[in-house]
Amino acid sequence: MRTQVAIVGAGPAGLLLGALLAKSGIANVIIEQRSADYVLGRIRAGVLEQTTVDLLDAAGVAARAHREGLPHDGIDLCFGGERHRIDLHALTGKRVMVYGQTEVTRDLMEARAAAGLPTIYEAEDVQVHGFDGAQPHVSYRRDGVEQRIEADFIAGCDGFHGVCRASVPVAAITLHERVYPFGWLGLLADVPPLHHELIYVSHERGFALCSQRSHSRSRYYLQCALDDRVERWSDDAFWDELKRRLPAATAAELTTGASLEKSIAPLRSFVAEPMRFGRLFLAGDAAHIVPPTGAKGLNLAASDVGFLWQAFDEHYRGSASGLDGYSDRALHRVWKAERFSWWLTSLMHRFPDGGTFGARMQQAELEYLVSSRAAMTALAENYVGLPMV
Known part of the structure; x- marks a missing residue:
């Protein structure tokens, strides 16, 4: 098989890139190791920046x-038993949209199938070859038969544990990483949200987040130890701990119910640079990971894809400048989002080695933040998403 762009990974990054390339008349094939049901079953966040919505449009x-x-015009920061609203729209003129990543993936999958664009699921032993030369290709095995897709370029959208970044020579790539000493215990339930906007909670017992997927489905998170296990948490234990971290009046408004899903996710900050290696381009989690506190994971993947789509479009129109500048352009935005996610994570969570000094510094920072329009504006600008430049 021959195509112009071979996309490895059928998550939202790969699917969005495929859809945008197709709009530009650029042939592409997506190769995915997992089944379509597995890809669609992954539970992820769902706060979309306007730039992400624009790319979906x-x-x-x-x-x-x-x-x-x-659409959400603001968020609440809760500390010291009180809630403080950050009016994102008043401060920036922008808002965010809460729409689950699973739903984004579903929309992209259905649109791709309806358009008859090729996606190969359950591809075994996917490998990328020749990206340092003029004839890259992707090999895989399907139903016991070895297959090969030749392409002009390969887009690595296969996530943190994917084969694309792992295939780059060690000497050609620099990895930056911070692993945080805690995780997030998440619970999904078909109950009305606690509030119509997100509530971020800083508490001496640890961070909490009250989020939502719809008017009738809610997603809640608790900071937990890295060695914690989901099996240790009954639904009742989760709800009781969440109530402890909320102000009493807010906790009294909480609607509880049976969980649809519970899971624990570790937190890390990670960047691989550069994001281009010959004819192989990395995008999304293959190139970077952010802690979920700042809601930047899917949005960074989308902006990578936006830059890469523009670069491929320019290439097939006769200009190489877009591809040559892709890595620098994407990383310029990536590092700013990494900074914001690291800062918000450091501000809102309890660190095992923070001590009383660390706790008081967080308190002072939060008190300053909600009393300064300049500080609130800086938070709001980053939360709604910095421009794609």
């Missing part, structure tokens, strides 16, 4: 998001 897949997504 450009791909022609945003109609359901506009119908069912929940």
